[in-house]
Amino acid sequence: xxxxxLIIRPKRHAFDINFKEIxxxxxxxxxxxxxxxxxxxxxxxxxxxxxxxxxxxxxxIYIVVFGNIAKISTDGVPQPLFYLAGITxxxxxxxxxxxxxxxxxxxxxxxxxxxxxxxxxPFAKVTSGLIKFLIQFVLFLAVYAYYIIVGDVSVNPNWxxxxxxxxILLMAAYGLxxxxxxxxxxxxxxxxxxxxxxGVQLLMYASPVIYPVSTxxxxxxxxxxxxxxxxxxxxxxxxxxxxxxxxxxxxxxYSVVVAIVLLVSGIVIFHKTERNFIDxx
Amino acid sequence: xxxxxxxxxxxxxxxxxxxxxxxxxxxxNRFVRMNILGQDDPYAKIGHVNDRTQKAEKGELVAALxxxxxxxxxxxxxxxxxxxxxxxxxxxxxxxxxxxxxTGSIKVKGxxxxxxxVGTGFHPEMTGRENIYMxxxxxxxxxxxxxxxxxxxxxFAGVAKYLDTPxxxxxxxxxxxxxxxxxxxxxxxxxxxxxxxAVGDAEFQKKAIGKMQDVSTNQGxxxxxxxxxxxxxxxxxxxxxxxxxxxxxxxxxxxxxxDEYLKEQINSQVGSxxxxxxxxxxxxxxxxxxxxxKTHQIQTSFExxxxxxxxxxxxxxxxxxxxxxxxxxxxxxxxxxxxSDTYDFQPNCMDSLEPGQYCFQLKIPRxxxxxxxxxxxxxxxxxxxxxxxQIDKHxxxxxxxxxxxxxxxxxxxxxxxxxxxxWEKTKLL
Numbered sequence: 001x002x003x004x005x006l007i008i009r010p011k012r013h014a015f016d017i018n019f020k021e022i023x024x025x026x027x028x029x030x031x032x033x034x035x036x037x038x039x040x041x042x043x044x045x046x047x048x049x050x051x052x053x054x055x056x057x058x059x060x061i062y063i064v065v066f067g068n069i070a071k072i073s074t075d076g077v078p079q080p081l082f083y084l085a086g087i088t089x090x091x092x093x094x095x096x097x098x099x100x101x102x103x104x105x106x107x108x109x110x111x112x113x114x115x116x117x118x119x120x121x122p123f124a125k126v127t128s129g130l131i132k133f134l135i136q137f138v139l140f141l142a143v144y145a146y147y148i149i150v151g152d153v154s155v156n157p158n159w160x161x162x163x164x165x166x167x168i169l170l171m172a173a174y175g176l177x178x179x180x181x182x183x184x185x186x187x188x189x190x191x192x193x194x195x196x197x198x199g200v201q202l203l204m205y206a207s208p209v210i211y212p213v214s215t216x217x218x219x220x221x222x223x224x225x226x227x228x229x230x231x232x233x234x235x236x237x238x239x240x241x242x243x244x245x246x247x248x249x250x251x252x253x254y255s256v257v258v259a260i261v262l263l264v265s266g267i268v269i270f271h272k273t274e275r276n277f278i279d280x281x
Numbered sequence: 282x283x284x285x286x287x288x289x290x291x292x293x294x295x296x297x298x299x300x301x302x303x304x305x306x307x308x309x310n311r312f313v314r315m316n317i318l319g320q321d322d323p324y325a326k327i328g329h330v331n332d333r334t335q336k337a338e339k340g341e342l343v344a345a346l347x348x349x350x351x352x353x354x355x356x357x358x359x360x361x362x363x364x365x366x367x368x369x370x371x372x373x374x375x376x377x378x379x380x381x382x383x384t385g386s387i388k389v390k391g392x393x394x395x396x397x398x399v400g401t402g403f404h405p406e407m408t409g410r411e412n413i414y415m416x417x418x419x420x421x422x423x424x425x426x427x428x429x430x431x432x433x434x435x436x437f438a439g440v441a442k443y444l445d446t447p448x449x450x451x452x453x454x455x456x457x458x459x460x461x462x463x464x465x466x467x468x469x470x471x472x473x474x475x476x477x478x479a480v481g482d483a484e485f486q487k488k489a490i491g492k493m494q495d496v497s498t499n500q501g502x503x504x505x506x507x508x509x510x511x512x513x514x515x516x517x518x519x520x521x522x523x524x525x526x527x528x529x530x531x532x533x534x535x536x537x538x539x540d541e542y543l544k545e546q547i548n549s550q551v552g553s554x555x556x557x558x559x560x561x562x563x564x565x566x567x568x569x570x571x572x573x574x575k576t577h578q579i580q581t582s583f584e585x586x587x588x589x590x591x592x593x594x595x596x597x598x599x600x601x602x603x604x605x606x607x608x609x610x611x612x613x614x615x616x617x618x619x620x621s622d623t624y625d626f627q628p629n630c631m632d633s634l635e636p637g638q639y640c641f642q643l644k645i646p647r648x649x650x651x652x653x654x655x656x657x658x659x660x661x662x663x664x665x666x667x668x669x670x671q672i673d674k675h676x677x678x679x680x681x682x683x684x685x686x687x688x689x690x691x692x693x694x695x696x697x698x699x700x701x702x703x704w705e706k707t708k709l710l
Contacts, residue, residue: 004388028418042406113398115378
């Protein structure tokens with residue numbers, strides 16, 4: 001009787017991740033996504049409308065503060081469109097990061113009672129984040145369509161729009177990778193949670209979300225902006241839809257490589273943590 | 282018979298307390314002081330006395346399981362008994378892969394489902410139907426498998442009328458029934474069950490036990506069953522293992538093992554009073570229990586003609602909605618002869634108990650229970666507590682003896698009660 005289906009052992013290799021098993025649990029992933037959507041819809045008065053209220057309010061505030069008071073350039077693009085574009089794509093990262101970064105602490109109850117591949121949980125969060133993103137993206141498209149119909153000459157869409165799925169995937173990869181590293185660390189260091197809230201905020205100001213890279217004049221700051229892996233995504237997204245911004249293949253490739261490194265190390269760290277984390281909670 | 286579970290040299294070591302100091306700033310501070318400035322560890326505990334009754338110090342290693350070797354054959358229904366802390370739960374956690382072992386291995390043949398809790402993943406805002414799919418997929422079922430079993434699950438749980446109602450409108454009993462129904466229809470080759478049958482009403486318990494027997498005798502399934510309920514282990518499991526201090530103490534025929542187990546509980550539990558160390562992590566806990574006579578003196582032996590007072594001192598640290606107390610008396614042969622809970626008198630006096638220390642007194646009237654040795658079990662539970670139903674539990678917390686010397690039949694009386702019935706005589710002819 002050598003043919004056992006399952007062998008439970010103390011040590012597993014760092015890269016011994018059972019993707020076949022994750023695939024076998026794909027129905028669970030869709031149930032978690034469904035649960036996220038249903039519960040948001042049922043527990044609030046306005047339901048999914050909240051998803052679009054937030055970017056609208058943020059855009060209005062940015063127009064007042066950054067557009068009119070600080071008078072930061074938007075590369076000649078109408079301010080509402082410029083800010084909304086930045087917020088929409090950035091929010092997907094922020095949402096993915098914020099939700100996956102709480103994987104272990106928020107699901108300790110379930111994880112302590114039943115086994116399933118733990119990666120399902122952050123995957124589900126990124127997927128429900130994608131639905132939220134798509135709703136916000138529709139809002140962006142509506143505002144976008146308005147400017148196209150009005151015939152605003154400063155809005156120049158181009159074939160780079162075809163790269164949209166790449167940008168979305170990259171944001172998902174950054175959110176997921178950073179989130180699962182973060183949640184793995186918080187099982188040991190609870191005080192890191194304080195970093196979570198303002199960390200994303202700081203990262204947003206460090207990335208060209210509400211300003212274009214072209215406004216940076218200091219060459220040292222330009223170098224920093226160049227090394228920020230979010231820059232090619234944010235600039236590329238704006239370039240594709242608005243025609244204002246900077247796009248180059250090497251920069252995009254750099255961002256892809258960083259994303260892959262982050263995601264792989266995230267999965268390895270997460271995998272190492274998930275085995276015994278329930279003992280330390 | 283094929284071996285479906287093979288456990289070899291299995292151990293699980295826990296480091297008590299937190300690993301490190303728990304916060305990054307403390308860890309960094311310690312690292313800098315010790316390794317760069319060459320000072321002593323600023324967070325080390327000084328004056329550590331190794332005492333079993335003291336709470337464990339940080340960093341102390343404890344073997345929750347030690348060198349377990351066990352083989353379970355296909356179709357076997359194996360009971361697992363032992364006191365709290367004997368390692369039963371740890372064994373189940375390892376089997377269900379919630380945590381991983383320190384040494385050794387477990388080999389499993391076939392699909393293993395574990396039931397450490399019913400209704401994992403239930404969300405009160407979702408309907409019964411949605412929750413069936415949620416919980417079913419968490420337990421590893423595919424969507425099409427649930428589609429196929431849906432009618433059977435709904436029928437078994439008896440919730441057909443409320444299938445599209447959010448489960449927050451369900452009674453706690455209904456929620457538990459639904460949770461168990463899903464688990465019962467998982468159709469795994471091996472089922473690992475923790476004490477989940479303790480919840481739910483008597484009728485449902487019977488049904489659930491019946492369903493589990495079904496599973497093992499008709500379909501050749503293997504069941505591992507942990508319970509504190511000796512009668513249900515006796516009816517369900519032909520063989521039982523007895524765990525003690527993380528080791529496999531004895532295994533064999535269930536009746537023999539349970540008899541011996543209970544005998545030892547009685548013998549080791551000489552006192553009619555027990556107190557429990559303070560555990561601030563518990564929102565509610567029992568501090569002490571005493572068995573007193575009517576003059577409030579601690580007694581270990583009572584006459585059937587005396588009333589028996591049980592005094593329980595508890596501390597509530599935060600109000601827990603739905604908290605209720607459970608008290609039962611078990612005879613040394615494992616028969617439960619009396620149980621009482623705080624729902625017996627409405628309103629439940631423990632529901633959302635304000636923080637503070639309380640004394641609860643239970644009075645067993647004279648001539649109620651028969652002669653013999655009794656063990657008291659206390660359990661405090663809330664089904665509305667999300668971090669675990671069980672709040673505090675003391676199985677066989679203390680014991681006392683009842684003797685009958687005032688009647689001619691005395692200690693030879695059969696049955697469980699000592700109530701005297703008057704033979705009213707009327708001459709008819």
